[in-house]
Amino acid sequence: MTPIDFVVSLALVSVAAGVLGSLVGLGGGVVIVPVLTLLYHVDIRLAIGASIVSVIATSSGAAAAYVRERMTNLRAGMFLEVATTTGAVSGAYLTTVLPTQALFVLFGVVLAYSSFATFRRRHTDQPLTVSNDRIANYFDLHGSYYDPAEKREISYKVVGTRPGLALMYVAGLVSALLGIGSGALKVPAMDSAMHLPMKVSSATSNFMIGVTAAASAGVYFIRGQIDPIIAAPVAAGVLLGATFGARILGRVASTTVRLVFVVVLVVISLEMLQKGIFP
Amino acid sequence: MTHPPLRSEAAELHLSHQPAPEDLERPGRRQLSPADAALMEQKVRKVEVAISLVLRVGVLVSVLVIAVGLGLMFAHHRAYLPLQGDFSYRQLTSGTTPFPHSMASLARALARGDGRGVVVLGVLVLILTPVLRVAVGVVSFLYEHDLPMALVTLYVLAVLVGSFLLAGV
Numbered sequence: 001m002t003p004i005d006f007v008v009s010l011a012l013v014s015v016a017a018g019v020l021g022s023l024v025g026l027g028g029g030v031v032i033v034p035v036l037t038l039l040y041h042v043d044i045r046l047a048i049g050a051s052i053v054s055v056i057a058t059s060s061g062a063a064a065a066y067v068r069e070r071m072t073n074l075r076a077g078m079f080l081e082v083a084t085t086t087g088a089v090s091g092a093y094l095t096t097v098l099p100t101q102a103l104f105v106l107f108g109v110v111l112a113y114s115s116f117a118t119f120r121r122r123h124t125d126q127p128l129t130v131s132n133d134r135i136a137n138y139f140d141l142h143g144s145y146y147d148p149a150e151k152r153e154i155s156y157k158v159v160g161t162r163p164g165l166a167l168m169y170v171a172g173l174v175s176a177l178l179g180i181g182s183g184a185l186k187v188p189a190m191d192s193a194m195h196l197p198m199k200v201s202s203a204t205s206n207f208m209i210g211v212t213a214a215a216s217a218g219v220y221f222i223r224g225q226i227d228p229i230i231a232a233p234v235a236a237g238v239l240l241g242a243t244f245g246a247r248i249l250g251r252v253a254s255t256t257v258r259l260v261f262v263v264v265l266v267v268i269s270l271e272m273l274q275k276g277i278f279p
Numbered sequence: 280m281t282h283p284p285l286r287s288e289a290a291e292l293h294l295s296h297q298p299a300p301e302d303l304e305r306p307g308r309r310q311l312s313p314a315d316a317a318l319m320e321q322k323v324r325k326v327e328v329a330i331s332l333v334l335r336v337g338v339l340v341s342v343l344v345i346a347v348g349l350g351l352m353f354a355h356h357r358a359y360l361p362l363q364g365d366f367s368y369r370q371l372t373s374g375t376t377p378f379p380h381s382m383a384s385l386a387r388a389l390a391r392g393d394g395r396g397v398v399v400l401g402v403l404v405l406i407l408t409p410v411l412r413v414a415v416g417v418v419s420f421l422y423e424h425d426l427p428m429a430l431v432t433l434y435v436l437a438v439l440v441g442s443f444l445l446a447g448v
Contacts, residue, residue: 001368002359002362002363002364002367002368003353003356003359003360003368003371004353004359004360004361004362005368006368006371006372007349007368040368040372043372043373043374046372046374053402053405053406056405056406056409057405059409060334060337060338060405060408060412063330063331063334063412074330074416075428078413078416078428078431078432079428079431081413081435082431082434085435085438085439086438088442089441089445092442138427139427139428139431210409211409211410211435211439213409214406214407214409214442215439215442218442218443218446218447218448219442219445219446221380221403221448222380222446222447223380224378224380225380226380226399227371227372227376228348228352228378228395228398228399228402229352229371229372229395229398230372231398231399232348232398233349235341235342235401235405236342236345236346239338239342
């Protein structure tokens with residue numbers, strides 16, 4: 001395969017990664033890393049660098065459309081970013097201390113549990129109308145959005161900011177430690193623990209993953225993990241795909257988003273377990 | 280390390296099913312009149328529009344720069360172009376492939392007109408879009424006189440800038 005074949009085929013794969021990544025709020029890395037390592041046999045360090053680029057591309061590409069449709073809860077997203085970016089920075093300096101392999105296993109188990117928890121909530125998509133969460137009330141993290149699929153404005157209240165913050169810190173930590181998108185923990189944290197509607201969770205996660213990824217992007221750049229010939233087609237393809245994914249999110253039913261998310265989460269969880277048990 | 284959130288998530292699931300009385304809302308906070316609420320809504324819209332504009336411009340610039348860089352890369356290396364041939368992409372994606380990965384080497388690559396350098400520049404613009412987005416957030420929350428949220432956003436911005444400085448970019 002010559003460089004031009006590589007660039008063109010990788011750009012096409014990246015479009016698909018962008019659509020899926022922005023639809024479920026996980027970022028394109030879910031698709032990009034396995035494709036680069038398994039199909040193209042690219043060095044894992046470079047694949048992780050490309051994954052960071054794809055996560056930022058998903059986030060920024062989808063955001064313009066999302067924010068306009070007011071699905072993203074910007075206040076909640078910014079608030080939770082306090083925990084995520086702190087986790088991401090501390091994770092970058094804990095890499096040498098913590099056993100990566102055990103973390104993969106632990107994370108695989110956590111994701112398996114959260115995919116189960118997300119699946120179990122599939123029939124209870126009613127947003128909360130009241131909240132006694134002091135932090136959420138103080139910062140006014142509640143919101144509403146227009147759902148084009150249901151053709152009505154849906155308002156919701158936020159609860160569980162404390163477990164939410166704890167989960168977000170862990171999300172930032174593992175994304176820096178294991179080089180995976182932190183959306184896998186962010187969406188369940190917002191959906192299950194904080195009771196944001198599924199579409200809002202996905203859109204807000206999409207907003208947040210870009211900021212979290214940016215917090216570790218500097219380190220990846222200096223370590224020489226961002227190879228231009230890989231990053232160029234990934235960035236361009238994912239950006240294009242993400243704008244489509246963002247449009248699709250508005251139209252499909254919440255249950256569909258949830259089910260796609262659960263399937264993707266199960267796949268990542270198996271991938272993590274495999275990396276931890278048979279490296 | 281991941282155990283406490285796991286437990287609290289489960290606990291929260293049970294707790295949150297109990298509806299809370301409305302009068303527990305933010306203590307000491309005045310209720311917004313419909314007119315104030317509409318004004319607040321307008322301000323929030325302005326922030327959203329500003330942030331989405333920043334993003335679009337950033338994304339567009341980065342895509343254009345990356346495209347130019349790719350073009351230059353293929354123009355300078357004719358061996359990359361054939362659809363079939365002996366030159367494999369693997370030579371460009373191995374662990375030892377040289378490409379700029381510091382500001383100094385990036386500046387040298389750009390001075391030479393190297394396509395790789397231009398692509399890296401475009402990718403850096405893309406990496407900066409979320410940072411810019413947070414920066415716009417700080418300004419907009421200050422503009423809205425929402426001090427708690429402005430401080431929260433400022434902290435995130437400080438961590439982001441700090442992460443780049445710590446990495447030595």
